[in-house]
Amino acid sequence: MRIAVTGASGKLGSVVTARLRDDGHSVIALDTTGERGAGFTRIDLTDYGQVVDAFSSIDDRHDGLDAVVHLAASPAGGIMPDSATFHHNIAATFNVFQAARRSGISTIVYASSETVLGIPFETPPPYIPLDEEYDTRPESMYSVVKHLEEELAKKLVRWDPELSVSALRFSNVMHVSDYAAFPSYDADPASRRWNLWGYIDARDGAQAVARALEARIPGFEAYVIANADTVMSRSSASLVDAVFPGVEVRRELGEHETLLSIDKARRMLGYEPEHSWRDHARPSPE
Structure with a gap:
């Protein structure tokens, strides 16, 4: 397929771009910064004209797209004031969704967020393991936008039955270089309670994107995307x-089973994490 990836230079986007190219797809990398060449185009996603133009064609890069992977955003609260986070992220996502529809692109996979589950869980979660079966519980302006993006997608697919929108509720994205710090979390379990001790290896995040593109399930679906284990050495049951x-x-929980259920992604997308921090990090000293 010919696929545009927004946020292609980011922590997850760079890995997704590499994975899709390895899978044989033609990838147009869209971001505010990046290396010239290799299909990269600089874009301001808050400018609708730029987005619809980039999706329609870009000189010698492409003359039409089959799918869009939308990962670009201000990636967390506090990076910008709340008002700026709201206006930037909602505008970018609206422009991507609308430009895709106007350009005849019916497959969209995008980054939602684990934050819609109720992070940082100052109000305890309704049950464990968490899944997609309860209403969103945004607790920050960043998460409010993620909720609204999902609501927007639900309405768009009602108007257009051919549209496929997959919202991947990614957990905390990690690279192998991040894993050296993981054993230190054991000293204070509360330090990672904010997302139920979850994470997603960027390579497994890229796998989830590839699976959603392949499945192309009509309508809107949201999926929790996490690794199969927690960031902790102690058991999941003891943490709870x-x-x-x-x-x-x-x-009954497995020894280190994730508390962010990935059952739906396994069932509907064939997603199965292939990586774990335990394969890379040294054990903490006694």
């Missing part, structure tokens, strides 16, 4: 007992 003692645990 210690930090969220009153929360319902809906099934």
Whole structure:
């Protein structure tokens, strides 16, 4: 396929771009910064004219696209004031969705966020493992935008039954270079309670994107995308007992099983994490 990837130079986007090219796709890399050549085009996604133009054609790069992977955003709260986070991220996502529709592109895979699940869980989660079956619970302006993006996608697919929009609720994105710090988390389990000790290896995040593009399920679907394990050495059950003692645990937990359920992504996309920090990090000293 010919695929545009927004945020192609980012922590996840660079890995996604490489994965899709390795899979044999032609990738147009769109971002505010990046290396010239290799299909990179600089773009301001808050400018609708630039987005619809880039999706329609770019000189000798392409004359039409089959799909869009939208990963670009201000990636967390606090980087900009709340008002700027809201206006920037919602404008960019609206422009991507609308420009794709206007350009005849019916396959969109984009980065939603684990934050819509209720992070940082100052109000305890409704149950564990968390899944996609309860309403979103945004607790920050960044997360409010992610909620609104999902709502926008739901309405667009109602208007256009051929449209396929996959919202990937990525957990905390990690590279191998990040894993050296993981053993230190054991000293204070509360330091990572904010996202139920979850993470996503960028390579497995890229796998999820590739699977969603291949599946191209009509309509809107949201998927929690995390690794199969937690960031902790201690057991998942002991973490829940210690930090969220009153929360319902809906099934027996594996030793290090993620508390962000990836069952739906496994079932509908064939997603299966292939990497773990445990394969790279040294154990903490006794």
